[in-house]
Amino acid sequence: MAQHTPPAPDPAAAPQPRDWDLRADVLSTEALASGDPTAWFDRLYAEGAAGEVGMPWERDEPQAQFAPWFEAWLARHGGDGRGRRAVVVGCGLGADAEHLAAHGFETVGFDVAPTAIEQAKARHAGSTVEYRVADLLDLDPGLVGRFDLVVEIFTLQALPNPPRAQAAAAIASLLAPGGTLVLVAFRDTGLPAPELPPYPLTESDLLLVETGGVVLTATAEVADGERWLVTYERPDLG
Ligand SMILES: C[S@@+](CC[C@H](N)C(=O)[O-])C[C@H]1O[C@@H](n2cnc3c(N)ncnc32)[C@H](O)[C@@H]1O
Incomplete structure (x- = not known):
């Protein structure tokens, strides 16, 4: 009797996670239509954690424009962050x-999406970072005015x-007197404004941060002009 050899599995036929950014368009459309512009983040991370889409904003290294800025800043500020x-x-x-x-x-690392915080804790077991679920739009007063360095990448x-x-204004409010805030974002280049996030930031958007009592100290066009890297400081009036 002839042996029946099962066919080798076809990798192309295996279920593949869908593109998370396409799913982001669907989930953000639904969230915006329901009047809750932050609801989609956790839904997207949850689908990523379940393997239904690729994990959104997946990376293990510091963000590409932030990392060299931080190295230079640190060199000017004592070489390390101890005591800050x-x-x-x-x-x-x-x-x-x-x-x-x-x-x-x-x-402290905070995010409105509980699944992102769960993932961050799981990926960095034993970390000294205090990860917490928190909403910029309903900020815990205990975070206000507390930080010497505030890092905001792609949230605004x-x-x-x-x-x-x-x-x-809430991002700015995190900054202690004398502290520095650094922001990285897509830069508006005059194309028609998109209907869905991300919304590239205009120069007027950059000035919104100053309403939180900080002063814009430097604006750079980075990544071949595709992004902003902007710094702010809170004057130390003491
Ligand atoms: C475009 S992702 C960028 C994530 C990360 N900063 C990075 O660069 O990979 C924006 C992040 O901001 C979080 N976020 C959005 N609105 C927020 C809010 N109101 N408070 C806190 N986090 C928020 C989202 O959950 C998401 O993790």
Whole structure:
């Protein structure tokens, strides 16, 4: 009797995770239509965690424009972060928060998406970073004015206006007197404004952050002009 050899599995036929950014368009459309512009983040991370889509904003290294800026800033500020506090707003999976903690900062990473925080904790077991679920739009007063370094990468641009102006002021409010805030975002290049996030930031958007009592100190066009890297400081009037 002839042996029946089962056919080798066809890798192309195996279920593949869908593109998370296509799914982001669907989920953000639904969330915006329901009047809740932040609801889609956790839904997207949850689908990523379940393997239904690729994990959104997946990376293990510090963000490409932030990393060299941070190295230069640190060289001008004593070489490490010991004795200082840092926070990463919308920290996602935690790569930037881990980078700050590895350089000695007492670091908080917060995100509105509980699944992102679960993932960040699971990926960085034993980390010194305090990961927490928190909403910029309903900020815990215990975080206000507490940080020497505030890092905001791609969160403001993910929000329509409203509530972008409120979020911008809330980001600034985290900064202690004498502290520095660094923001990385897509730069508006004059193309028609997109209907869905991300919304590239205009120069007027950058000034929204100043409503939180900080002063814009430098604006750079980076990544071949595709992005902003902007710094702010809170004057130390003491
Ligand atoms: C475009 S993702 C960027 C994630 C991360 N900063 C990075 O660069 O990989 C925006 C992040 O901001 C978080 N976020 C959005 N609105 C927020 C809010 N109101 N408060 C806190 N986090 C928020 C989202 O959950 C998401 O993790």
